[in-house]
Amino acid sequence: MTPAAWLAPLLAAAAPAAAPAEAPALAAWHGNWAGEGMAFGRPATATLEIGPAPDGATRLAYRLTVGGAPAYGAEGLYRLDAKGRVAGSWTDSTGRTRPVAGAVAADLWWTHWGSADIEIGRSTYALEAGGVLRVRDSVLQADGGWRLFAELSYRRTD
Numbered sequence: 132m133t134p135a136a137w138l139a140p141l142l143a144a145a146a147p148a149a150a151p152a153e154a155p156a157l158a159a160w161h162g163n164w165a166g167e168g169m170a171f172g173r174p175a176t177a178t179l180e181i182g183p184a185p186d187g188a189t190r191l192a193y194r195l196t197v198g199g200a201p202a203y204g205a206e207g208l209y210r211l212d213a214k215g216r217v218a219g220s221w222t223d224s225t226g227r228t229r230p231v232a233g234a235v236a237a238d239l240w241w242t243h244w245g246s247a248d249i250e251i252g253r254s255t256y257a258l259e260a261g262g263v264l265r266v267r268d269s270v271l272q273a274d275g276g277w278r279l280f281a282e283l284s285y286r287r288t289d
Contacts (some may be wrong), residue, residue: 155212157181157189160240164264166285173198179264179284184208188219189193195281209234209242217242252276262286 164179177195184190191207209219209231217233221244229249233242238258245251251271259265264285269277 164285166283168283170281
């Protein structure tokens, strides 16, 4: 047996194991964003401030203007686990706090929010070509379908 032949198995055994897959993160969405589109059937603009919060969470501050008048504001706090699952809460300008659950996969972050006693909704945050963040918000209808009530396209302002 040549020295290389008996050394190869030893070196292979000593090689580091493949690194585990990196946990998904919301960092790709972090930043300040300004958007425009439609909300509640009317022209709308909005801002998103997305960034780190304590304990590794992500904070999202949202301000919506519909028809030129301030219409809604909210703050979300999201925690992401190693499998890309999202859990958190959404507190809005009406004083309601809703639980949030969802996931992150590649360039899509989606959440379901609310509860059956008030309403259940979903929001999707899709990072698209050209640096666009497209956000779609829908509410669950009695027939099981989803009604889109807002769709805005955002661009980074920072």
